[in-house]
Amino acid sequence: MTNMKSRTLSAVQMRRFLQDARRWKVVDASMEPHEHYLDISPATALSVAAARCFYAEIGGADGYWDNLRRLSSSVASVLVRHQPQSLSLAGIATIGPATAATLASHAGWLGLAGLKHLTPGVAAALSRQRGVLHLGVERLSVSAARALARHRGRELQLPTLRELSAPVAKALAQYRGSLYLPVITSVTTEAAAALAQHRGPKISMARLRVAPKQDIRLLIEKLEASRT
Numbered sequence: 001m002t003n004m005k006s007r008t009l010s011a012v013q014m015r016r017f018l019q020d021a022r023r024w025k026v027v028d029a030s031m032e033p034h035e036h037y038l039d040i041s042p043a044t045a046l047s048v049a050a051a052r053c054f055y056a057e058i059g060g061a062d063g064y065w066d067n068l069r070r071l072s073s074s075v076a077s078v079l080v081r082h083q084p085q086s087l088s089l090a091g092i093a094t095i096g097p098a099t100a101a102t103l104a105s106h107a108g109w110l111g112l113a114g115l116k117h118l119t120p121g122v123a124a125a126l127s128r129q130r131g132v133l134h135l136g137v138e139r140l141s142v143s144a145a146r147a148l149a150r151h152r153g154r155e156l157q158l159p160t161l162r163e164l165s166a167p168v169a170k171a172l173a174q175y176r177g178s179l180y181l182p183v184i185t186s187v188t189t190e191a192a193a194a195l196a197q198h199r200g201p202k203i204s205m206a207r208l209r210v211a212p213k214q215d216i217r218l219l220i221e222k223l224e225a226s227r228t
Contacts, residue, residue: 100125166190
């Protein structure tokens with residue numbers, strides 16, 4: 001298939017790749033929209049023209065963009081516009097506030113599993129997203145947690161967050177959507193008390209094993225209510 005050693009895929013390279021993909025039957029034109037993804041793994045970045053070319057050629061198909069390592073605001077705008085249901089960008093390790101603000105216009109499931117560190121500015125920009133926000137952060141500052149608590153969407157997924165201090169728990173407890181914290185195994189007395197006051201409809205902490213007995217009752221009741 002077409003050689004794509006260039007880090008940024010151009011429109012010409014994209015067009016050639018799609019031609020080869022059809023020749024090798026990677027793309028099945030009979031499939032309905034959103035039933036398949038086209039993997040362009042060799043590309044680590046896209047030009048705006050290449051992104052537009054992809055959707056113009058493929059139509060209703062979604063792109064598999066987890067191999068992208070760099071993402072400009074202008075390219076993000078194209079991806080958001082053409083993949084309204086879900087957009088996964090697991091290879092993106094860092095973004096600026098401008099790109100984050102563009103991604104926040106995505107109203108479906110937005111996945112940024114590679115984003116391990118979150119600045120308050122980027123968190124504030126992403127908080128404007130109105131769908132499901134999935135982040136790969138392992139730690140949160142209090143200021144970033146406060147910004148995320150203003151997320152306008154229905155669910156905040158933090159599947160790799162392993163530490164939850166009392167101030168961060170207090171900040172996240174203000175979130176009005178569902179909160180997903182699957183790998184937290186223990187919390188302090190203060191954190192448990194804060195999470196028990198979570199303002200959203202559901203909180204998920206499937207691996208919670210150790211918590212202070214004197215303050216865990218309300219949190220356990222909250223978790224049990226979330227499962228029903």
